[in-house]
Amino acid sequence: MIKELFINETENLTVKVVDGKIDALRTQKLTEKAVRVFDEENKLLALSAGIGEIDEKELEEKAKSLLSLGMSYNYDLEKDKQAEFSKVYESYTLESLEEKAKTVLNDLNQITDQFVFNGTVSAESLENTLQNSLGLNLKRHRSNLEFGFMMKMKGSGNIMDAYTGYGAFKFDDKKYAQFLKDTDFIAKACLSEPVSLENKNYKILFRPGQLLSKFKSDINSSQYEEKSSLFSDRLNEKIFHESVSIKEVYDNDELQCFVPYDHEGIIKEADLDLVKNGVLKTIIYDKKRASKYGKQTTGNGFRAYNSHPGPSLRAIDLYGDIELSSNLIADDIVILPFLSSGGDFLPNGNFSMPTQLAFVFKNGKFIGKAPQITITGNYLDSFNKDFIAIAKNDLIPEVLSKKLIYTNCKVNL
Secondary structure, three states: OEEEEEEEEEEEEEEEEEOOEEEEEEEEEEEEEEEEEEEOOOOEEEEEEEEOOOOHHHHHHHHHHHHHHOOEOOOOOOOOEEEEEEEOOOOOOHHHHHHHHHHHHHHHHHHOOOEEEEEEEEEEEEEEEEEEOOOEEEEEEEEEEEEEEEEEEOOOOOOOOEEEEEEEOOOOHHHHHHHHHHHHHHHHHHOOOEOOOOOEEEEEEEOHHHHOHHHHHHOEHHHHHOOOOOOOOOOOOEOOOOOOEEEEEOEEOOOOEEOOEOOOOOEOOOOEEEEEOOEEOOOEOOHHHHHHHOOOOOOOEEOOOOOOOEEOOOEEEEEOOEEEHHHHOOOOEEEEEEEEOOOEEOOOOEEEEEEEEEEEEEOOEEEEEOOOEEEEEEHHHHOOOOEEEEEEOOOOOOOOOOEEEEEEEEEEO
């Protein structure tokens, strides 16, 4: 019988901000623990999990009793690996975090007196442990600092009119100054007059996450192998414009990603090319799907503490020939959707994106906010016939993503 132990230990320090003032301080510690057992002879596995200081032996015995459910497995487990990975640059106490929050609120209130800020200043520390009785013993420890605020215009009937935020593994004075500069732009842009637009195609600057959520499912082995992916049977074929390259990253401070191993014990040693020069290079597999479909795992088996692993991505990044956003938008009307909620993707890649706040630029200069609009298109087209470029975000670089996708889409008033 093989035993596997999985533990997440999280400590979260939070300063809650209501109406621009510190409202509450909170410390939360959470231990999530799970034991899986593997019956090698009968190729069966079972899981037992709980929250808090639960005895591992108790979880193990419960997992053994659940083998009768008959859940099978057909892959080898990792063994004889020991490693510790850490990305901890600084630590906070609740008192020091409160002082940081006071400074942030003071800086924000100096930027604008037209908005009320609601949100949190938080510091989180996470330690993950993955062990098994075959000699696997991996640990990951990371900590990060985050500010997240809803911006409500004074006198507004909306829950929020805009937002701002900053996140990093390590506080950086230069990036913090940019966060304040971004917030100043957002506040002024939100207060600006609406620009008259038409129902037609415009050039759009999208954040990657706004366009790539369907892509993430399309390269998932479950969808790919069951033929529900738009890319089924198209591995190593051109799917996007040749200027588009996308990779999964496992250790990237800019994207706040630090995931050096997956939850099946596969240690990453290099980023993973997903699309290179427009060609689909990788479909992601965990051990179960790799075994089922006769493929190799890509080290993408991830899980919640109380579930079995499934294929999932870490952070993704766009790379290659990248130009500054400010240069790309120098000669036309361009819309940057900022606050969007609702909408979805259809199985064919069509999407609808209701946008409550968007910024309009003309000849490289900000000219006002858009009225409430809905942006529609097809994400495959956005990376093919409608694609213009991958842009480095120098417009709102700290609050928004570092890269933007520049493409044409339909704007509906």
